Amino acid sequence: MSCSTMKHLSSSALAAALAFSPSASAGLINTNMISRAANSSCAALELAGLKNIYYTGNDIYENRTHSYFSVSAQLEPYCIIQPTSAEEVAQIVTTLAQDTTRNFAIRSGGHTVWPGASNIENGVTIDLGLMNKTTFVPETKVAQVQAGSRWREVYGALEPYGVTVTGGRTSTVGVAGFLTGGGNTFYAGRRGFGCDNVINYEVVIASGQIVNANATENPDLFRALKGGSANFGIVTRFDMQAFDAPELWGGLVTYPKSTTPQHIAAYVNWTNNIVNYQDGSAITFWTYDPTAKDVIITAAYEDTTGTVAAPAFDEFMAIPDQTSSTMRIDTHRNLTIELELTSGYRNVWYAITFENDVRLVTKALDLHRQFVDDWKAQSPDGDFICHGILQAIPTIFSEHSVEKGGNMLGLDRETDNAIMFQVQLMVNGVEQEQLGRERMVAFREAVKQYSIDLGGGVDWEYLNYADFTQDPLSTYGEKNIDHIREVATKFDPTGVFQTRMPGGFKISKVA
Numbered sequence: 001m002s003c004s005t006m007k008h009l010s011s012s013a014l015a016a017a018l019a020f021s022p023s024a025s026a027g028l029i030n031t032n033m034i035s036r037a038a039n040s041s042c043a044a045l046e047l048a049g050l051k052n053i054y055y056t057g058n059d060i061y062e063n064r065t066h067s068y069f070s071v072s073a074q075l076e077p078y079c080i081i082q083p084t085s086a087e088e089v090a091q092i093v094t095t096l097a098q099d100t101t102r103n104f105a106i107r108s109g110g111h112t113v114w115p116g117a118s119n120i121e122n123g124v125t126i127d128l129g130l131m132n133k134t135t136f137v138p139e140t141k142v143a144q145v146q147a148g149s150r151w152r153e154v155y156g157a158l159e160p161y162g163v164t165v166t167g168g169r170t171s172t173v174g175v176a177g178f179l180t181g182g183g184n185t186f187y188a189g190r191r192g193f194g195c196d197n198v199i200n201y202e203v204v205i206a207s208g209q210i211v212n213a214n215a216t217e218n219p220d221l222f223r224a225l226k227g228g229s230a231n232f233g234i235v236t237r238f239d240m241q242a243f244d245a246p247e248l249w250g251g252l253v254t255y256p257k258s259t260t261p262q263h264i265a266a267y268v269n270w271t272n273n274i275v276n277y278q279d280g281s282a283i284t285f286w287t288y289d290p291t292a293k294d295v296i297i298t299a300a301y302e303d304t305t306g307t308v309a310a311p312a313f314d315e316f317m318a319i320p321d322q323t324s325s326t327m328r329i330d331t332h333r334n335l336t337i338e339l340e341l342t343s344g345y346r347n348v349w350y351a352i353t354f355e356n357d358v359r360l361v362t363k364a365l366d367l368h369r370q371f372v373d374d375w376k377a378q379s380p381d382g383d384f385i386c387h388g389i390l391q392a393i394p395t396i397f398s399e400h401s402v403e404k405g406g407n408m409l410g411l412d413r414e415t416d417n418a419i420m421f422q423v424q425l426m427v428n429g430v431e432q433e434q435l436g437r438e439r440m441v442a443f444r445e446a447v448k449q450y451s452i453d454l455g456g457g458v459d460w461e462y463l464n465y466a467d468f469t470q471d472p473l474s475t476y477g478e479k480n481i482d483h484i485r486e487v488a489t490k491f492d493p494t495g496v497f498q499t500r501m502p503g504g505f506k507i508s509k510v511a
């Protein structure tokens with residue numbers, strides 16, 4: 001009997017037993033479920049003695065599936081497994097790596113909006129949701145953050161110590177995707193990207209070994225993980241350098257769209273001034289939403305020292321016709337809860353970057369207005385949201401990155417301040433998502449081309465906001481691409497994380 005026949009026989013025998021095992025909870029057995037349970041991947045995990053394996057129809061399976069931010073990402077894996085320790089993650093990787101048909105996905109906060117980044121059809125989803133503890137070490141001010149945590153849990157655990165870390169600006173974002181992809185934070189002007197503040201990673205590599213990566217142990221992997229995404233292994237813990245943090249001054253201010261020109265002028269000046277005022281953050285949103293049925297402007301302003309209305313905000317504060325304001329002194333955690341976005345839609349996002357130039361921002365927002373008008377005209381239910389968002393990417397961010405040892409983003413190649421323009425389209429139904437993607441690609445290309453035509457093009461495309469039709473790793477510079485490739489090959493010579501865990505942006509797909 002050949003080896004593969006044997007596997008087949010033993011797995012179907014096991015499947016028959018499993019269909020009646022306690023894990024297939026009573027009353028929920030149906031043929032769909034049996035065939036899923038029959039898949040050798042889940043069977044092998046059960047056989048290995050692993051716990052917390054859930055199949056479709058189970059409450060935990062359904063709830064975890066619905067907890068992905070974007071409906072587009074709510075796929076149906078054969079089973080979801082929730083490990084509780086690095087050792088269990090290692091055992092899962094070892095078990096799944098044994099057989100080349102056992103594909104899998106890894107999920108932390110589940111906030112990547114496109115299908116298949118952190119979830120999978122025809123495979124197993126490893127869900128780190130139970131690994132969500134943050135331990136603070138006061139002597140070294142290090143926050144040991146388990147990889148399935150969401151930022152609100154991290155900030156909540158650190159608040160009693162009067163410290164915080166460079167995490168997400170929205171409370172439900174997961175730490176692992178955010179930190180392995182870079183991480184734009186309220187503190188970037190002072191401390192660089194989220195990943196620049198990680199001092200040690202605990203990682204399960206393809207062999208099933210649990211290794212540390214830091215400045216002295218596996219330093220090549222350490223650097224690669226700072227922006228190189230899911231190409232090397234499964235991170236199980238991030239050790240971050242925490243810092244004393246007073247409450248912040250921050251909140252949301254809304255304005256009518258008629259103030260667009262003033263916002264553009266103020267934002268361009270703001271971006272150039274970050275080098276002189278590193279404690280602030282400003283994100284400005286042009287948003288169509290179905291309640292307002294119009295575009296309104298919302299700005300999120302923060303001062304991370306708690307200074308009220310520092311002079312750097314003067315130009316923003318002088319913009320007339322504010323319609324609401326929640327500016328106040330509050331905790332980091334609370335300000336990220338306020339910045340929660342609406343979930344429950346299918347999402348198509350993109351982000352590109354161009355030089356900090358009024359003409360380029362004006363054009364991008366003109367095209368956003370045009371996109372919204374066209375979308376409204378064809379939307380069958382009128383129920384959609386479309387954000388056009390400005391985020392400053394001044395050179396001081398990457399100067400801080402370099403000071404802290406460097407990362408994979410490649411922004412240190414840029415000599416001019418830039419703006420990241422991000423668009424988020426939220427719709428209902430597969431057809432609208434499909435049409436949305438076609439139009440978003442055209443929108444993106446039009447903005448990009450305009451910036452190139454005016455001599456203000458910037459290569460960099462941020463992985464954490466990129467659509468799957470983008471190729472962000474290819475924009476990180478040859479040196480970094482080579483480093484990511486070398487480290488991926490060194491720690492994963494058979495390419496488990498390139499082929500068997502197909503989700504996310506893979507270095508093997510970069511030309």
Ligand SMILES: Cc1cc2nc3c(=O)[nH]c(=O)nc-3n(C[C@H](O)[C@H](O)[C@H](O)COP(=O)(O)OP(=O)(O)OC[C@H]3O[C@@H](n4cnc5c(N)ncnc54)[C@H](O)[C@@H]3O)c2cc1C
Nearest residue numbers: 108109110111112118169170174176177178183184235504
């Ligand atoms: C509402 C919202 C707000 C956001 N706000 C910000 C923001 O303020 N700043 C910012 O920079 N970005 C922000 N983002 C983008 C965010 O950083 C990315 O979506 C990021 O990938 C989310 O991380 P996650 O763990 O939730 O994602 P997931 O979808 O769970 O994972 C993302 C990727 O990382 C991989 N991955 C997950 N866990 C691991 C692991 N343990 N080891 C290795 N790889 C792993 C996954 O396979 C996947 O490819 C926001 C996104 C949303 C939806």
Ligand SMILES: *[C@@H]1O[C@H](CO)[C@@H](O)[C@H](O)[C@H]1NC(C)=O
Nearest residue numbers: 011038039040041101103122
């Ligand atoms: C399990 O899934 C893999 C990957 O799709 C597939 O090749 C294999 O045939 C499945 N096994 C069973 C027993 O269904």
Ligand SMILES: *[C@@H]1O[C@H](CO)[C@@H](O)[C@H](O)[C@H]1NC(C)=O
Nearest residue numbers: 058059060061062063064066
């Ligand atoms: C799943 O979600 C439902 C609805 O929110 C809730 O009532 C139920 O307790 C949840 N079940 C589990 C196992 O988390």
Ligand SMILES: *[C@@H]1O[C@H](CO)[C@@H](O)[C@H](O)[C@H]1NC(C)=O
Nearest residue numbers: 129130131132133134153157
């Ligand atoms: C971790 O997740 C569990 C299960 O979802 C939840 O009950 C718990 O509150 C979370 N822990 C923290 C620190 O938030």
Ligand SMILES: *[C@@H]1O[C@H](CO)[C@@H](O)[C@H](O)[C@H]1NC(C)=O
Nearest residue numbers: 199200212213214216217239
């Ligand atoms: C780096 O890894 C080594 C080996 O595991 C460990 O002893 C050391 O404490 C780590 N350094 C940091 C800063 O975590």
Ligand SMILES: *[C@@H]1O[C@H](CO)[C@@H](O)[C@H](O)[C@H]1NC(C)=O
Nearest residue numbers: 265266268269270272314315
């Ligand atoms: C914004 O910048 C422009 C050009 O650099 C300058 O002329 C203008 O005074 C600035 N506005 C404010 C309010 O600082």
Ligand SMILES: *[C@@H]1O[C@H](CO)[C@@H](O)[C@H](O)[C@H]1NC(C)=O
Nearest residue numbers: 247329330331333334335337
């Ligand atoms: C943070 O939000 C919680 C819940 O709304 C509130 O009770 C608390 O007072 C807030 N913290 C501050 C400092 O305002």
